[in-house]
Amino acid sequence: MHVAIAGGGTAGHIEPALALADALRRRDPSIGITALGTARGLETRLVPARGYELALIPPVPIPRRPNLDLLRTPVRLRAAIDAAAAVLRRENIDVLVGFGGYVAGPAYLAARRLAVPIVVHEANPRPGWANRLGARFTRFVAVSFPGTGLRNGQYVGLPIRRAIATLDRAASRTEGRSHFGLATEAPTLLVTGGSQGARRLNEAVAGAAPALAEAGIQVLHAAGPANVVTVDRPPGSPAYVVVPYLDRMDLAYAAADLALCRAGANTVVEMAAVGLPAAFVPLPIGNGEQELNARPVVDAGGGLLVEDAACTPEWVAATLTPLLHDPARLATMSAAAAALGRRDADERLADMVLAAAASKGAARP
16 A cells, blocks of 8 residues: 655644644555655755655645736646656555645545545645545545634544653653753743744743743743844852754653643644643634634633734743743643543544545545
8 A cells, every 4th residue: 555645834824734644654654655845945854854755746836816826827837737746656656635825726636537536634624725636536534623714624633743642741740851951840831932932922931031030930941043032140050051943852742741832733743742731822824714623722711812912021030920920720730631641643543544535536525
């Protein structure tokens, strides 16, 4: 059996795809996996690093406004479909799994042309154009959040990395804090703006550093590889550890009592799964999907929601400092978040993929 996964561009598409690939290989190490991507996405680094084959196709960005680029879209789309179809034929693909984005659209159309069964996975509460297209071609459609409006959608959850899905935060706390050079007992704030960091979060927490230090709070701050964060802390203050990127996110979650973060689907789902309370700061651009991602956790009592413009040093000091010194409230928030978390989405999606492959010729709605 050989499976193609299509979901390049951002970590939000790639990480769930790789979590599924890992789950399939655990089921049967002989299953072939080929990832479809483009030369401009993070998949060129992330996919080979996990040991999977990567096949590149031309990107087909869809302009948001009418312009000359829009006129070139049909030609680009045809080239991308042809390239994806060539990969599906060459590798004798049994089932295509799409995760949305620029890669998935052409892949769905290529699979449709070749009668290859399709599985669609949607990470966000508001589906993108590619997955709305793909869902028209199959009855095997998985969604990450209940109530996602996608044809034939089944609530499966979002596949997450095995190291996080199996994480016991309490049992790993000492290891996590030691790994990052943090004190074992001090209240700990994790700050992460995703793989590239977030300027708003960086400035807010760095500006609040003196107040956090005075309150005895230590910080693990993932600033982003292109960002520089400088903090002013008196000698002898609790640790303030700045890193460009967190390669061991599992240990970061274990080390933290509370997180300040963006609200991408991966971030929200991972923190709920491990029961880490969070203050979510949705991106103020786009279609509002980050607020939709965080809303179920916040409404259940597992997190806070703050607008981007309101995330200031003063807000961090006034809101997060007392929360980090309230273990009972943090425990209640942790339990509320964990109650919504789903750790087995990778296995549920793997079941769907195997069912789609077994029903070749009958996978269309």
